[in-house]
Amino acid sequence: MFRSVEISVGIFVGIGLAALFMLAMQASNLSSFTNKGAYQVSARFDNIGGLTVKSAVKAGGVKIGQVSNIDYDSETFEAIVVMNIEDKFSRFPRDTIASIFTSGLLGEQYIALEPGGDIKLLGNESEIRFTQSAMVLEQLIGQFLFSKSENNE
Amino acid sequence: MTQALIQIRNLHFSRGQNKIFDGIDMDIHVGRITAIMGPSGTGKTTLLKLIGGQLRPDDGEIIVDGLNVHQLSRSELYKLRKKMGMLFQSGALLTDLNVFENIAYPLREHTNLSESMIRSMVLIKLQAVGLSTAHGLMPAQLSGGMARRVALARALALDPMMIMYDEPFTGQDPISLGVLVKLICETNKALKLTSIVVSHDVEETLSIADDVKIISQGKVVAQGTKKEMENSDSAWVRQFLDGQADGPVPFHYPGDSIEQQLLQDVR
Amino acid sequence: MKGIIHILARLGRGSIFLTKILSGIPQLFLRFSLVVQQLYSVGVKTLFITMVAGLFVGMVLALQLYYTLSTFGATDTLGMLVDLSLVRELGPVVAALLFAGRAGSALTAEIGLMKATEQLSGLEMMAVDPVDRIIAPRFLAGFISMPLLAGIFSAVGILGAYSVGVDLLGVDSGAFWSQIQAKVDFYDDVFNGIIKSIVFGFIVSWIAVFEGYDCIPTSEGVSSATTRTVVNSSLAVLGMDFVLTAIMYQ
Numbered sequence: 001m002f003r004s005v006e007i008s009v010g011i012f013v014g015i016g017l018a019a020l021f022m023l024a025m026q027a028s029n030l031s032s033f034t035n036k037g038a039y040q041v042s043a044r045f046d047n048i049g050g051l052t053v054k055s056a057v058k059a060g061g062v063k064i065g066q067v068s069n070i071d072y073d074s075e076t077f078e079a080i081v082v083m084n085i086e087d088k089f090s091r092f093p094r095d096t097i098a099s100i101f102t103s104g105l106l107g108e109q110y111i112a113l114e115p116g117g118d119i120k121l122l123g124n125e126s127e128i129r130f131t132q133s134a135m136v137l138e139q140l141i142g143q144f145l146f147s148k149s150e151n152n153e
Numbered sequence: 154m155t156q157a158l159i160q161i162r163n164l165h166f167s168r169g170q171n172k173i174f175d176g177i178d179m180d181i182h183v184g185r186i187t188a189i190m191g192p193s194g195t196g197k198t199t200l201l202k203l204i205g206g207q208l209r210p211d212d213g214e215i216i217v218d219g220l221n222v223h224q225l226s227r228s229e230l231y232k233l234r235k236k237m238g239m240l241f242q243s244g245a246l247l248t249d250l251n252v253f254e255n256i257a258y259p260l261r262e263h264t265n266l267s268e269s270m271i272r273s274m275v276l277i278k279l280q281a282v283g284l285s286t287a288h289g290l291m292p293a294q295l296s297g298g299m300a301r302r303v304a305l306a307r308a309l310a311l312d313p314m315m316i317m318y319d320e321p322f323t324g325q326d327p328i329s330l331g332v333l334v335k336l337i338c339e340t341n342k343a344l345k346l347t348s349i350v351v352s353h354d355v356e357e358t359l360s361i362a363d364d365v366k367i368i369s370q371g372k373v374v375a376q377g378t379k380k381e382m383e384n385s386d387s388a389w390v391r392q393f394l395d396g397q398a399d400g401p402v403p404f405h406y407p408g409d410s411i412e413q414q415l416l417q418d419v420r
Numbered sequence: 421m422k423g424i425i426h427i428l429a430r431l432g433r434g435s436i437f438l439t440k441i442l443s444g445i446p447q448l449f450l451r452f453s454l455v456v457q458q459l460y461s462v463g464v465k466t467l468f469i470t471m472v473a474g475l476f477v478g479m480v481l482a483l484q485l486y487y488t489l490s491t492f493g494a495t496d497t498l499g500m501l502v503d504l505s506l507v508r509e510l511g512p513v514v515a516a517l518l519f520a521g522r523a524g525s526a527l528t529a530e531i532g533l534m535k536a537t538e539q540l541s542g543l544e545m546m547a548v549d550p551v552d553r554i555i556a557p558r559f560l561a562g563f564i565s566m567p568l569l570a571g572i573f574s575a576v577g578i579l580g581a582y583s584v585g586v587d588l589l590g591v592d593s594g595a596f597w598s599q600i601q602a603k604v605d606f607y608d609d610v611f612n613g614i615i616k617s618i619v620f621g622f623i624v625s626w627i628a629v630f631e632g633y634d635c636i637p638t639s640e641g642v643s644s645a646t647t648r649t650v651v652n653s654s655l656a657v658l659g660m661d662f663v664l665t666a667i668m669y670q
Contacts, residue, residue, distance in 0.1 A: 012464045019574070023571055027574075027575070028606040029605055
């Protein structure tokens with residue numbers, strides 16, 4: 001009698017743990033880019049806009065990593081963004097350009113890496129030198145109005 | 154007379170506004186069967202719960218085996234309870250365990266006996282109540298009388314010094330009534346127990362009791378040995394033992410008289 | 421005024437009772453078979469209703485969201501939206517409500533009947549503390565079962581949404597999963613959902629065993645205590661859900 005109770009409780013706990021495991025691995029981002037040992041590069045931006053930790057890092061539109069840390073350098077007045085990139089995508093040339101884009105008109109912001117032509121590769125924990133800051137909508141509108149009024153004069 | 158196992162002194166207890174005990178003094182003597190009788194609703198079961206330490210009195214003390222029950226720490230109280238058996242009206246068997254496991258339960262909880270020892274002890278206790286073949290049944294399959302006998306076997310499992318019976322005779326057919334009377338009487342003699350029987354079944358109770366106490370309206374109204382009680386001419390004793398409808402315990406529930414109530418309705 | 425005092429007194433009794441239960445839990449690890457037995461009657465018996473309910477909730481969510489999303493051409497995000505709503509809210513909350521209705525009421529009725537038939541008093545007179553042997557294993561089993569049931573509810577719900585969304589309505593299977601993995605965060609969403617269900621399990625189990633233990637030991641008393649368990653624990657779960665959501669996702 002007690003044996004069957006034990007077995008059914010075992011099945012219950014087993015299904016429960018499997019469900020939690022599925023939620024963790026399959027139905028969330030836990031499986032992707034969590035290992036700290038991944039290939040890590042940093043970049044400096046004048047303005048990162050709405051970029052946050054865990055924002056995507058993409059190359060050619062494919063997600064290859066995520067932002068792991070954002071800091072502000074009070075000497076150079078620049079934002080420092082550290083990204084974790086999966087090991088298998090670790091072969092980026094040294095003159096790669098990192099830009100902050102917005103996915104869609106109102107979507108979230110991500111870093112896009114555009115590889116250059118240099119033969120030498122970016123090492124682990126090196127810094128990307130060529131960057132392009134986020135487009136801030138208010139600045140764009142301001143510039144647009146400014147140029148309009150200049151044209152009108 | 155032998156020494157008192159239980160001494161109750163000046164016991165007061167009330168439930169809400171209801172005064173149940175209003176200064177009770179009572180001695181219960183070693184090795185004897187004491188019957189506590191009284192009309193329904195006088196708190197006879199409450200008295201057992203007070204002795205067992207399940208309820209706290211408002212005032213007064215209960216001393217069992219030299220220990221004041223309501224000043225004991227939890228572990229001391231539990232130690233004392235192992236020496237007290239109690240037989241509940243419904244049997245109070247654990248419904249999800251079979252008869253064998255029910256009797257084994259206190260042994261498993263309080264002793265480190267081996268499985269074979271437990272098995273033989275349980276079967277001996279069941280044999281004593283005449284149910285050794287019923288050990289595989291579930292409580293739901295037992296009749297009321299059998300459930301009480303199993304509960305008696307369970308109460309005896311830890312070899313207590315005393316057993317309290319709460320209304321053991323209510324709702325039994327004549328045969329199981331006879332069995333229970335015999336069992337209470339024989340276990341008390343064979344195991345040198347002290348028994349307290351709470352009941353209002355006069356005939357059966359008097360047939361086995363050594364001492365009788367009658368409680369009514371929060372007080373002990375009469376007490377003595379069986380002989381003394383049978384020959385007593387106290388109005389209380391006579392009304393209760395002879396089952397008279399009217400007497401010191403009035404036939405009418407106290408309150409306004411019928412004339413006053415009729416008048417009230419008209420108004 | 422009398423009603424308020426009555427409620428406060430019950431709350432006080434419930435809290436004192438809770439401390440007694442909690443102090444009885446450590447010794448349960450020596451008698452874990454008691455808990456296993458209760459995991460069966462609390463968890464296993466609630467498993468079926470939880471899985472069926474989860475499946476249907478997931479399927480309905482997929483249908484509803486699909487028609488709304490298709491007007492924006494955003495049906496690829498279907499899986500993500502279903503996953504988020506299940507993992508954050510519906511999984512823990514609906515599973516807890518089902519648990520209160522199925523297991524909570526059964527716990528209250530069982531303990532209440534044990535009280536009414538003097539089994540609890542009987543244990544006390546056998547020098548066995550009924551809180552340690554009867555109440556604590558049931559409480560712990562409820563506490564353990566709840567997060568597992570909520571997880572099962574969400575997982576089955578996602579599979580239900582997958583079957584409707586991908587197999588029936590033609591959402592792309594890869595988009596379904598990749599959107600989920602891109603947008604559902606483990607700590608913010610899944611982990612917070614699990615914490616919610618742990619809190620709900622605690623509350624429902626507590627209310628259920630307390631109502632049973634505190635009931636008036638008659639058949640009317642047991643039945644009204646059972647009703648109170650379902651009503652009170654459902655309200656407590658929904659109220660607590662608001663508080664937790666406010667704390668977790670400020």
